[in-house]
Amino acid sequence: MFVMVVVFWPKKEVVIEKKTIKTISASVVIIPTQDKRPIYSTTGAKLTILPDDEYNLMTLVYLLRQECPINNEYFGIIYDYKINKFVVTIPLANMETFLQWKKDTGYNLITDKYWVIKND
Numbered sequence: 095m096f097v098m099v100v101v102f103w104p105k106k107e108v109v110i111e112k113k114t115i116k117t118i119s120a121s122v123v124i125i126p127t128q129d130k131r132p133i134y135s136t137t138g139a140k141l142t143i144l145p146d147d148e149y150n151l152m153t154l155v156y157l158l159r160q161e162c163p164i165n166n167e168y169f170g171i172i173y174d175y176k177i178n179k180f181v182v183t184i185p186l187a188n189m190e191t192f193l194q195w196k197k198d199t200g201y202n203l204i205t206d207k208y209w210v211i212k213n214d
Contacts, residue, residue: 123157123199125154128146151205154200154203158171158204169184170184179209180210
């Protein structure tokens with residue numbers, strides 16, 4: 095009798111809505127260290143060493159430009175040389191996926207002035 099009560103006891107279902115962000119497998123971008131030894135030019139050109147944050151930004155822009163175009167099921171990225179920006183074509187529903195991808199790869203360090211977002 096006890097078994098029958100346990101088996102037919104009404105079950106409470108707890109539904110917890112958990113928002114999951116789709117992830118895209120991506121590797122983290124490794125920025126090479128800047129050579130900070132004095133630079134001597136035989137041409138008379140002035141060669142300067144960039145500050146670390148500016149060097150990191152320019153390196154990330156260069157590396158992402160080399161990967162473009164990027165097309166996957168969530169978003170697409172091209173580099174438009176005419177406006178010197180990355181153009182991202184993305185449905186509004188996949189914006190969090192794109193932001194997570196930027197964070198996972200390290201491209202989130204590229205400032206907003208280099209991005210143009212076009213929503214489908």
